[in-house]
Each structure stands twice: as structure tokens, then as C-alpha cells.
Amino acid sequence: MKGPVTMPSTPHPYLPNSVPEVRQQMLDTIGVQGIDDLYETIPADLRMPEGLDLPAALSSEAHLVSHMRGLLAKNTPALPARSFLGYGCYQHFVPATCGEINGRAEFLTAYAGESTEDHGKWQALFEYTSLMAELLDMDVVSIPTYDGYQAAATALRMGLRLTGRGEVVVSTAMEAGKLAKIRTYLPDSVTVRLVDVDEATGRLSAETVAALVSDDTAAVLIESPNVFGVVESEAREIAAAAHANGAVVVAATDPVALGFLEAPANWGADIVCGDIQSLGVGMHFGGGHGGFIATHDEPEFVFEFASRLFGLSPTSESGEIGFTDVAYERTSLARREEGNEWVGTAASLWAITAGVYLSLMGPEGMRGLGTYVAGMTRYAKDRIAELPGFSVPHAGSANWREFTVRHDALSAAEIRERMEERGFHAGVDLGAFFAGREGDLLVAVTEQHTQADIDALVRELGEIA
Template identity: 50%
Template sequence: MKDKDNFIYPYIPNSLPEFKQSMMREIGINEVDELYQDIPKELRFKGKMNLPKPLHSEMDLKRHMEEILSKNRTCEENVSFLGAGCWRHYVPAICDEINSRAEFLTAYAGEPYEDHGRFQALFEYESMMAELVDMDVVNVPTYDGAQAAATSLRMASRITRRKEVLIAGAIHPERLLVIKNYLNPDIKVISVNYDKVSGQVDLEDLKQKVSSKTAAIYFENPTYFGCIECQGENISRIAHKEGALMVTFVDPISLGVIAPPSHYGADIVCGDIQPLGIHMNYGGGCGGFIATRDEEKFVMEYPSRLFGITRTVVEGEWGFGDVAYERTSFAKREEGKEFVGTAAALWGITAGVYLALMGPQGMKDIGKTIMQKAQYAARKLSAINGVKAPLHDAPYFKEFVVDFNATGITVEEVNNALLKEGIFGGKDLSREFPSLGQSALYCITEVHSKNDIDHLVETLNEILTR
């Protein structure tokens, strides 16, 4: 190669100068910059980006990436008790086998003529998800649970024509930031206190803040602290008395043992499907769902795609496609009520595979297993001198707060010491919830064995008695 500055990448044949010139002539331009003339000049980047020199061979690129990845500390090499929005659950091999098929791997959007079964797979997912949450309508997965929560609240605002929402204080802080950003500036977010003893919604504070301006009351069940909200019916009555809707964010894997929000008055149910057969991917692997009753006032406010089933002109055949497509921004574009972009359709198909594999009894079994293991872990941790687990009195699922305040050691120090022993400790809550002091959120799922939990307890005991 004579001129390295004009290196032609073998993976991008269009970068050959003669190909570029040919394409520019075809579309009637002389310079590539003409394609960006709609972007104001002051917004265009000028100069060269500070990027490392390109790697000219696939082998060098592979080696470079492997060196970077080798720095990671994974959950395969360590035992993880981290959760807080992205949890380690067992992923059956069939989930990876199905979602790696070419016709599904690129399952983003598309149209029926290049569907290859995606529409039917997503319809089946929606049907099983609707059965799990005991609602009639479920959408194609949104980007993640936070987007689903924010969209649910915007739907509630449009339905009620009100501009205030009440949000329970025991919410995932990052999810709250997404919600505020999504609702800003036209919908006001009002925080409702949580009871410091139980970890549940403070009903008295809720009653004082709800009004005729309230579009929705939102709470998470389980809460960010892992507490099961047992006051759902009371919250529903408070909301509906003022003409507001109740929006509940739920962990779908809990619904084998905990009643779905629809049973205690939820109008809109949302959540994240990451626990349903989807690997943790550097905090990703997320997909949000929204579920409602089959009523026009709800259905027509969904901004995302809904797939239905209908008879075709061919006898004995069924077709799968969009329901009320005209309500979406895909059809209305800039005139849509709410714009929807990236979907997580692949994860919807994966969750569908997981739900089909587990069935009702499997979901019950895994929920029961998680609750039993979490209770065992909390009991063992609480036996350590100076440690209280769980911190709150409410029943809990999968996660619970561990109080280290009486030990005289910070959570950061505890977690650093655990990491040296191959253990990822609980999420440090001292910055997000300073009122809790030195407390951490621990996560126990079906992947944790009795030996894993006992090893954690023994290691913690050694760290705290040094």
C-alpha cells in the first residue's frame, strides 16, 4: 500500500474513490458535504476527530477487542449479588438458539412482505405477556422499561387530559430521571414519600398530594428496595376517586407468585422483560412492555406497534399485522401524538420463547424459588453482628436492603473487600438514598445456590470482624 492515508477498507467497498465518484454523479452532487446542506454550518463538525489509527487487518482488530474485553470482571468468573434494574437470571439455551436465527436476529420493524414469521412470533409474545399480567393488550417491546414507564404516564395524561403525575418515592433513581426527562416540560412530576419503616407508599402523603389535576399515580411493585407494595387496592381507590389512572411498574418474573397489578386496580401496567430469558449485556438486554384493557381510550393512545391476528383471503390461513396502525408515528410521522423510534422486538421474541417454555407452573416455581432463597439469604445476613437484613418490614421479592450502619464500615469498603474474593456485593445506596446511610441493595435469584449465599455470609463475616 503506497499511501496509508488513503487506505481502502476491505469491509466497505463503497469507500473506493471511483465508486464514490460514480455514486455522486448519479445523484447529481460534486462533494459529499452537499448531502448535509440542510444542517446549519455552525452545527457541522470541522476538523479531524481524535481517533486512534485504524487497524488494517481483521486479526489485529479481533486481538485489540479481546484485550479490551479481558479487563472485564464477569458474572461467570464471580458471584454477583447486584441487581437494581438489570438482574442475573438463568437463560435457557433455547432462548439463545431461537433469537440467533437470521430471520429473528434482525427483528427490528419491517413490513409483512419480509416478515419471515416475526409478526406471528411477536403476536404470540404479546398474547402470553397479556396472560401473565392479566390484561387484554400488550405492545411490541419499547427500548426499555424506563421508556415504557414514561410512555405509560404520557398515555395517562392524554387520556385524562391532565398535566400532573404522582410518583412513589421508592423508585429506581435512573428510571425517575428518564421519566422526568420524557415528561418535561408539559407534565409536572410530584414525588410521594415512602414509609421509612415498611418501604411502601406513604398513603397519608399520597392523599394530601392527589387532586383533580392528577393524571396518574405511579408506583413500582416490587419497589426499588425489593419491597412488595401491599396497598395496591388502597392506592387504586385514591386514584380513581379523583378521576386519575393508576400506573404500576412490575417485575414480570414475580407474577408467578404475586397477583398482577390488574387485580388490584391498575389501569396501565408496564415493566421490563429483561428477566424473561435475556442475558445482561453491559446493563442492556432490556425491553419495555405496556399493557392495558381492550378499550378504545387506551388502545388509541399506544404510540408503539400492536400486532393482531385475522383471517386471510386464503381459506384456513391466518395473517398477523398491525392493529390501528394509523394511531402511530410510523403512519402520522410528525403529527403523531408521541414519537416512537428504536424497538426491542428481538427481546420480545426471546421473552415469548421463555414464557412458552416455562408455562404457568414454571413461572410459579421460579417465583417461589426466588422468594425462598431471598428469605434464606436475608436471615443468614441478619445473623452477622451489626448487619440488618432486610431493612424494611414489608415482604420482599428478589431484592432487599442490607443495613451496614452499625458495623462502622462503609458499603464501598465492604464491596471492595468482597471483590477481592470474587464476589460482586450489593448496590451501594448511600448516594442515591443518603437517608439510608451505609446500606446496599442485594439481589438473590434462582441462579444463586445455597453455597453461593453461605460463601457470601462467611466472607462478609470475616470482613466485618477484621
């Protein structure tokens, strides 16, 4: 919005406090002359001088349904055998039980109520956090934030509060949107020091990161597997260097990878964060996302969580325990503007879904999934690397689920276009997100892909080239 904001002269039927006199009383109470004063910190060039150019309103629910069907019909389904898309939204298998349980009325409608009316919700959330804690080798797990981007930004802010320092060191080998979220969510006074991976290996160098860490560093963020699918093999050394300077180590990861990879807590991470989209949530036209944050059971860390935590507590009945909020007084829900951070809508339904998924998979199921994906990733890397004109950067590094592909003559965009004509989503064009990476195609392999699926992809890639 930009320019002068015109206050409506009549109440809006669906908006509370929209009576003009009531709105003016509210403005007078907080000591501003008009709505525009509330947006004065937003640069003028980012505001809209006029209203939104919206089409005429639809006249009925039937017309709305018809309109939405038309929009949805434009979607091209990402069929498991023919889609190798990733980059933060993954086509892992979703057991039917996940949808069956998260569609139950007591969960589907349980937005932010209390245990008195949302029977079973708090227990379900407690079970989710317990399962996640076991997978992550951590003790305390929050209910989901909006997404993994938000979780990473909040984890860094926790590090800022814990240390009282003003710098963070962040790897650039993450989704461009996540890095943008971090830079916009941290206070303007915070210095964000960026560190690139080594182009030959696709990994961070512990020596390079250590050179950036100082007594002013609040936190160091390591993402593994990183945006190129490369496992950060020097994470332990990086964590040691950060700790030697009194900095907090934040690890961003995908929990589904931990059936194969070592939990970040075991190589020195103080805070672990990520997204639960891979845990039975599905793609949903771009992903149903929810961010998690996890720490050890240390009071100084627990009281820096911004979001709600669920645990067990004795009730008024002797010998009885119940599911309840833990340290609720930390949150902005209890302290309002004095809270660590503002916290609002959470993705709790996806937490329940992820809890169902983890309970179905169990330790052996997660281990089998992780091992299978690792094997298929290696198979796909090797097969594509054999094609004339193609190469696989970082071929000597360990990849999990994703890896990059290049061609001598074709850009990633050209490969994608030619493969789409053959019915394949061959991967993600990293040049659309990172300058200088127009030749890099990011290919993702999940447990839904078979060896035959990969062979078909390789055959078509060979023909287009």
C-alpha cells in the same frame, strides 16, 4: 456537540445526503441557515466547542478485533454463586433454547421488514404478546420499547393524553436512571410530584400518596417490587385514591415476579409497564433490555399506545386469518409528526426471546420460580440479620428478590470492596445513586442461588466485619 458545527466539504462514504450541495438544499428547504440552528434549544454549556478527542482510527479489522478483545478481557464475570448484583439487571437463568431460537436468521435479521420477507416474525411477536398478556392479566401488550425506563415514561405520557391534565405522582423508590428518564421525557410543562417511601417499612403509604393526588393529577406511578425489593402492600388503596380523583394508575413491575405476586391489573392498575430482561434475555455486560406496556382492551387506551401492536386479522381468503399490525394508523410510522409519540427502533428480538422463555416455563414453571426466589430472599434476609453489626432495614416488610443491608461501621462501598477481594459481588452500593444512602447495600437473590451460595455469602460477610 457544541459550538459551530462545520459541514464537511466532501461527501462521507457511509452517510447518505452528505454531499455539501445536497445538505444545503435540505437546510434551505426547512428554512434554517445552518446545522447550528437545529440545536439552538440545547443550552450552550452542554455543547462541545471542539471536536471529540478520539484516538487514531484502527487500520484493519484484525486490529479492531484485538482491541475489542482487550476491552472485553477487563470484565470480571458475575458468576451465579458469587454475584448478588441486581438493581435493574438480573442474573436469572437463560435456557439454551432462547439463544438457539433468537439466533435463527429469520429472527436475528428481522429488523423492521414486512411479513412478506420476515417469515414467522409477526407470528412470533403475536405469541410473545399473548403470553405476556396472560402473565399480566391484561389484554393488549406492545412490542418492546427500548427498555423499562422508556416504557415507564411512555406509560405516564399515555396518562397525560388520556386525562388532559398536567401533573403526575411518582414514587422515588425506583432506579435513579428511570426517574431521570421520566423527568426528561415528560413535557416541560408537566409537574412531577415525588413521593418517598416510609423509611421504617420501605413502602409507600396510601395516605401520603392520596394527599398528593388532586383533580390535576393525570397519573400515579407505583413500582412493586420497588427499588429496595419491597412489595407495595398498599397498592390497592393507592389505586383507589387515584381513581377517585379521575387519575390513571400506572404500575411498574418485573414480569418474572408475577409467578409469585398478584398481577397489578388485579389491584387496580390501568397501565402496566416494565422490562423483560429477566425473561431469558440475560445480563450481556449490563443487560439486554426491552420495555413492555400493557392495558385492558379499551379503545381509549389502545389508541394511546405509541408503539406497534400485533394481532390477528382476516385475509382476502375466506376463512383465513393472518398476523398483522393493529391500529397502525396511531403510530408515527403512519402519521409521522402527528403520531402520539415518535417511535423508532424496538427491541423485537428480545420479545421473541422472552416469548420462547415464557413458552418453556409455562404457568407452573413461573409459579415455581417465583416461589423459590421468595423463599431464598427471606432466607438471605434472616441469615444476614443474624450477623453481629449487620441489620436489614424493612425487615418486617415483604421483599422479593432484593433487599437492603447495613453495617454499624462499614459503608456499602467498603463492604463491596472487601467482598470483591474475596471473589464476591456482594451487591449494589445505593449511595452511588441516592444521596444519604451510603450505608445501604442492595442484595439480589435469584433462582440461580442455592442455600449453600447464600451461606457462603453470609460467612464471608461475617469475616470482613
